[in-house]
Amino acid sequence: MGVCMERKGLLIVVSGFAGSGKGTMMKRLVEEYEGYALSVSMTTRKPRPGEVHGREYFFVTKEEFEQKIREGGLIEYAPYVENYYGTPREYVEKQMAAGKDVVLEIEIQGALKVKKRFPDSVLIFVLPPSVEELYRRLKNRGTETEDVIRKRMSRAAEEASMIGRYDYIVINDGVEESVRKLHSLIEAAHSSPGGNEEFIRGIRDGLEQLWKGEK
Amino acid sequence: MGVCMERKGLLIVVSGFAGSGKGTMMKRLVEEYEGYALSVSMTTRKPRPGEVHGREYFFVTKEEFEQKIREGGLIEYAPYVENYYGTPREYVEKQMAAGKDVVLEIEIQGALKVKKRFPDSVLIFVLPPSVEELYRRLKNRGTETEDVIRKRMSRAAEEASMIGRYDYIVINDGVEESVRKLHSLIEAAHSSPGGNEEFIRGIRDGLEQLWKGEK
Numbered sequence: 001m002g003v004c005m006e007r008k009g010l011l012i013v014v015s016g017f018a019g020s021g022k023g024t025m026m027k028r029l030v031e032e033y034e035g036y037a038l039s040v041s042m043t044t045r046k047p048r049p050g051e052v053h054g055r056e057y058f059f060v061t062k063e064e065f066e067q068k069i070r071e072g073g074l075i076e077y078a079p080y081v082e083n084y085y086g087t088p089r090e091y092v093e094k095q096m097a098a099g100k101d102v103v104l105e106i107e108i109q110g111a112l113k114v115k116k117r118f119p120d121s122v123l124i125f126v127l128p129p130s131v132e133e134l135y136r137r138l139k140n141r142g143t144e145t146e147d148v149i150r151k152r153m154s155r156a157a158e159e160a161s162m163i164g165r166y167d168y169i170v171i172n173d174g175v176e177e178s179v180r181k182l183h184s185l186i187e188a189a190h191s192s193p194g195g196n197e198e199f200i201r202g203i204r205d206g207l208e209q210l211w212k213g214e215k
Numbered sequence: 216m217g218v219c220m221e222r223k224g225l226l227i228v229v230s231g232f233a234g235s236g237k238g239t240m241m242k243r244l245v246e247e248y249e250g251y252a253l254s255v256s257m258t259t260r261k262p263r264p265g266e267v268h269g270r271e272y273f274f275v276t277k278e279e280f281e282q283k284i285r286e287g288g289l290i291e292y293a294p295y296v297e298n299y300y301g302t303p304r305e306y307v308e309k310q311m312a313a314g315k316d317v318v319l320e321i322e323i324q325g326a327l328k329v330k331k332r333f334p335d336s337v338l339i340f341v342l343p344p345s346v347e348e349l350y351r352r353l354k355n356r357g358t359e360t361e362d363v364i365r366k367r368m369s370r371a372a373e374e375a376s377m378i379g380r381y382d383y384i385v386i387n388d389g390v391e392e393s394v395r396k397l398h399s400l401i402e403a404a405h406s407s408p409g410g411n412e413e414f415i416r417g418i419r420d421g422l423e424q425l426w427k428g429e430k
């Protein structure tokens with residue numbers, strides 16, 4: 001009547017406005033805590049200086065990407081500004097089977113697709129502490145014109161209407177604290193009944209055996 | 216454009232098998248952490264030696280209880296072994312309005328009723344680490360006959376089929392760790408989009424104003 005407590009890996013989907021700091025949070029999460037694997041996306045866009053194949057992205061041709069789609073080798077994918085972006089299935093499944101929580105960074109439409117296909121996945125939306133702070137962060141990057149910043153803010157306003165579809169939000173008002181928060185939300189997600197079916201079944205079977213006096 | 220961060224109190228419903236240790240966990244939770252209020256149930260059963268009106272229960276007559284029902288003064292109630300048990304609404308609402316998380320201990324049927332009426336409530340089911348351990352705990356109480364213990368185990372077997380309706384489970388294999396776990400699940404529940412509607416609305420409005428160049 002021993003109960004199997006092996007922990008199933010979860011699919012963790014993180015989204016957030018440009019400038020919310022989600023990328024940094026995810027990197028830190030994987031560095032600071034055990035048991036996580038960061039999913040690497042596949043894209044047809046060209047690598048920027050310093051970007052490494054297999055680290056920032058898997059850089060492939062349009063033909064290779066479309067081949068992957070046909071093979072069913074992507075969990076989700078979407079075109080974005082004339083390029084494809086997608087999540088290779090194989091790596092994710094391998095890591096989850098090994099008990100790792102796999103963290104994906106994807107935008108909202110992709111996140112909702114993942115949730116539909118993997119109802120046990122956990123959707124987390126990262127928010128800035130305020131609109132002023134978001135504007136400041138985008139401005140401080142120094143790489144975008146005022147016009148681009150305005151476009152990002154307008155996109156964020158649209159995205160904000162979808163936050164209700166997420167499981168959790170994290171307000172990023174300091175990377176230290178928000179990484180800790182992110183980790184504890186994922187811990188909580190491991191406590192759902194769906195993630196503990198085997199354990200619950202074990203208890204149930206044990207109780208029934210005992211009740212019938214088989215023990 | 217300041218964003219209101221006032222924290223809304225949550226309704227936390229805890230259930231679990233007899234012998235799961237849920238009662239002790241809840242008492243410890245309220246003692247060790249700030250911001251909790253333990254709901255006190257109303258019952259028509261007679262007080263046992265040592266039980267205090269307003270601490271273990273509000274002890275009332277059948278007439279008083281039925282009056283409460285008619286007034287809509289109970290969040291949920293149920294008859295159990297010729298007595299009524301119920302949760303007075305007034306205390307719960309007052310504490311939640313003051314930002315406290317109110318913890319209720321009720322059985323499964325009551326818990327599901329509460330969830331229906333208060334979709335933001337958080338349902339937590341406490342489980343023993345194993346069936347053997349549950350049996351040992353019931354046995355060690357020394358107050359129940361073997362026959363009563365068997366009945367409780369059979370009831371637990373039935374209850375186990377409903378655990379999937381809960382938001383979270385906690386496996387109680389040590390009170391210290393499981394109280395910490397309980398607290399962190401409640402913290403996570405505060406990070407749902409539903410519990411942060413005002414904040415999200417504030418961000419959204421701020422973004423729209425900025426986008427329209429009103430600032």
